[in-house]
Amino acid sequence: MNWQWFVSADYAQARFVVQHLLALTYLLAFLTAVNQFRPLLGEHGLTPVPRFLAAAGFRRAPSLFHLHYSDRFFAAVAWLGTAVSAAVLAGAADVLPLWASMVVWALLWVLYLSIVNIGQVWYSFGWESLLLEAGFLAIFLGPAHVPPPMPVLWLMCWLLFRVEFGAGLIKMRGDSCWRDLTALYYHHETQPMPGPLSRRFHQLPRPLHRVEVAANHFTQLVVPFGLFAPQPVASVAAVIVVVTQLWLVLSGNFAWLNLVTITLAFAAMGPQVLGWLPVPLPDSPAPVWWLALVLVLTATMVALSYWPVRNMLGRRQVMNRSFNKLHLGNTYGAFGSITRTRYEVVVEGRDGGSRWREYDFKGKPGDPMRRPPQVAPYHLRLDWLMWFCAISPGYGRGWLPRFLEALLRNDRHVLKLLRRNPFPESPPTEVRARFFRYRFTTARERRETGAWWVRDPVGEYVPPVSLDDLAR
Known part of the structure; x- marks a missing residue:
């Protein structure tokens, strides 16, 4: 079989950015766990994990903590995740052999999955599943010395499509203020956690608020289709997504939702946009066993996509739902309804x-x-x-x-x-x-x-x- 179409050194810069931004997000996620888990979920926390583990079996909540739980063991797991993600951010995984790089990324995914699945109400946010799904795909991206596998980058674009298009659909089907373009009359003031500039955004002229909503609909309902177009259209679509997400970063606090969304957008950017990055070109051939694994991954993710596609096309669309306990093939969306006060x-x-x-x-x-x-x-x-x-x-x-x-x-x-x-x-x-x-x-x-x-x-x-x- 000719595998030339399967890999492309032209996307080495895109892979580099995606992997390092994901490592940064993992680092933030594990540090959050280190700082907050014990009072929220520890042995004497507000919703203690031992009580949850006694009621939930492994199949309901796959987690390393079914083997053992103590606050000290949890701290060890969270600090291990922090150290490994910091090492990956510093470039340690870039120089490892292919199999070792995959093991490192898989370790990060397993550790964080173990935390999320016992996190109860505190870990019920869509960005947890989004990080896990993106992190799982990153296992198969490979280190810097092998060419990037295009199917994995396409799967990341597909994940971004579901994030954006799903969010756009839930808004159009949900609150009428999205359809009449008045949602931002209220949202900057009533969002979960306003930021330093939220008051300024709230006080923008109302015609500009309507433009903001219209631009949001364009970005979420039209632009995602461009991610799968030939270059440079795909890069332009990705840049539009990044600009929109940076606007959201300035206007409020949404944890790492915007950061992961921006990360996924880089998967669609070709050398026309990222060619200036001084990333070494891959110099090792791609092993057949790895390419076969990528094929299996692609087929699995295509099959798992049935549920989020059915949800997006259905009349009763739901937001931020995981259809399996591994948090793969999820559906996403945000702010289907807007509070006015x-x-x-x-x-x-x-x-x-x-x-x-x-x-x-x-x-x-x-x-x-x-x-x-x-x-x-x-x-x-x-x-x-x-x-x-x-x-x-x-x-x-x-x-x-x-x-x-x-x-x-x-x-x-x-x-x-x-x-x-x-x-x-x-x-x-x-x-x-x-x-x-x-x-x-x-x-x-x-x-x-x-x-x-x-x-x-x-x-x-x-x-x-x-x-x-x-x-x-």
């Missing part, structure tokens, strides 16, 4: 008869005087779930009482998830959660008060509780 859950405590003092979170809005921070591509899992709690109390049913209990005990691990503990000396005797309506300040309000937000109390979310109340 921003609500926030504000947590407060008091010691005896003293005044109520507010707990500050690292990312989510709280103090109206504080500018929204830049967090992404890092991910603050507790802050994101607090946004969902403001939409519906059901999102916090399984963990919010334990969170309040941790505050009443001044649990040092949970408090590390917060920006400021107003009770550094001794824990509060009572905590409560209040419901507020938030909006960005106008230009005049900002000049007069220096505030970034205006907030108005709506009501009580959780009434004052003590440790005795929670023990009943």
Whole structure:
């Protein structure tokens, strides 16, 4: 068989960029786990993993932690993933033999799959599956000295197509504000975690907001088809995707969703765009056994694509669904509906008869005087779930009482998830959660008060509780 069509040294730069951006994303994901897993999911966390493992078998949640779980073992796994991804980012996998490079990428995938599958509500976001699916494909890309396999790059373009086209379809089928081009009248203000520039974006003229929505529809519903066109059309389509994603990076915090999407776009870029990168050209032939594995991978991913395609074409399209526990062949999408008003859950405590003092979170809005921070591509899992709690109390049913209990005990691990503990000396005797309506300040309000937000109390979310109340 003539394998010349199967590999192409012209895409060595594209592979280099894809692999190193994926390694960076893995590094961020493992560091997030190192910093946040113990208070959220550890043995004494808000939703303890041992309890989950006792109820879920290996087939339901494939994970190394079925063999053994302890907080120390988890830390070892997370730090191993951090070290390996940092080494890959530094170029270690580029010089390894082909089989060893595949083992390294497979190790990263297995380690992170093991974390995601026991992560419960904290790891239920679409970018977890997206990283796993992209990371699995990266196993077969090969190191720098062998030519890039084109089917794997095409599969990455297909993954990007599903991300973009699926998101475009869910918007058109979902909230009417996407169809009448008014979605961005609200979204910059009501998105899960606004960033430093979100207020500026929100205050852009409304005609420009309508242009933004129209451009989004073009990027998500038309441009993805160009990824499979001959060069330079595919490169142009990929550049449009990258520019759109950078716009999203500037306007809000979406963890590493934008970073992985940008990474996949580079898989479609030819030497017309990336030829300037000083990447050594492959100088080793591609082994037949590896090419055969790539064929098997391609056939498997084509078969798995049946479910996301059926979902996209169906009338009841769902967002961010994994159809198997390996998180391969997923369906994606975001913001099928847009909230018009921003609500926030504000947590407060008091010691005896003293005044109520507010707990500050690292990312989510709280103090109206504080500018929204830049967090992404890092991910603050507790802050994101607090946004969902403001939409519906059901999102916090399984963990919010334990969170309040941790505050009443001044649990040092949970408090590390917060920006400021107003009770550094001794824990509060009572905590409560209040419901507020938030909006960005106008230009005049900002000049007069220096505030970034205006907030108005709506009501009580959780009434004052003590440790005795929670023990009943």
